[in-house]
Amino acid sequence: MIVLTIIAALAALGIFILPKTNTQPQIAQVPTATPEPPTPTPTLEPTPTPTATPTPQEILPPNLLYKADWSQGLSDWSKTADWKIDTGGMLISDGSYSDFDYSNENSPTLQRQVSTTSDYEVETRIQQTAGAGCFDAAVIRGTQTEKGIQAYRLAIGCYGGATIYASNGSSYTTLDHKSFTLDTEWHTYYLEAKGSLITANIDNNLTLQATDTSCPTGSIAGIKTHKTQITVSSFKIFAV
Secondary structure: OHHHHHHHHHHHOOOOOOOOOOOOOOOOOOOOOOOOOOOOOOOOOOOOOOOOOOOOOOOOOOOEEEEOOHHHOOOOOEEOOOEEEOOOOOEEEEOOOOOOOOOOOOOOOEEEEOOOOOOEEEEEEEEEEEEOOOEEEEEEEEEEEOOEEEEEEEEEOOOOEEEEEEEEOOOEEEEEEEEOOOOOOEEEEEEEEEOOEEEEEEOOOEEEEEEOOOOOOOOEEEEEEOOEEEEEEEEEEEEO
């Protein structure tokens, strides 16, 4: 009450008392910058170790008796000097052999033994490259006799076509003959003996067939050339 009375008296005299103000400057608050989040380190996927692709294994038919592999040479074959192996592993006759005398103990010029059965098939893949155009694409049931090699043969080009014949060493008998034009393309030849039935085929297309009993058994199989250059990529023997 006393204070109010004093203030009123002073006001009457023209004296005013101003309230004390806080003159201390206000400090502006600067917002603190929010730091950027750290860039995430990418996670590296492990590099898989390459796996070698397995080489597919050839499935061989159960009746396959023999498949030629000339990469190891010709040591297990009986042959004349015209046969060689080229750099690609195929068999070549240089055409230098000339012999129609089947009493020659080296006929056929390339021989292999088949000891397990007399009923079998020889399959060859042959290309004629030059020469007279005459060769036995397959010889089966061969037997050495006093007259020479007795066997069934599939002659190509020698008699103006394809011929199955039976030889007794010094002579031969034609069993079947069909027209066939020999060229320089690859051809697959088959000659089979099953009992008395003798069958030949060229490229699964041309078939020759005969019945004969002159060569009931025989373990010699092979190929024969006469003044003809040929390349052989495959020689197989199948039981039938």
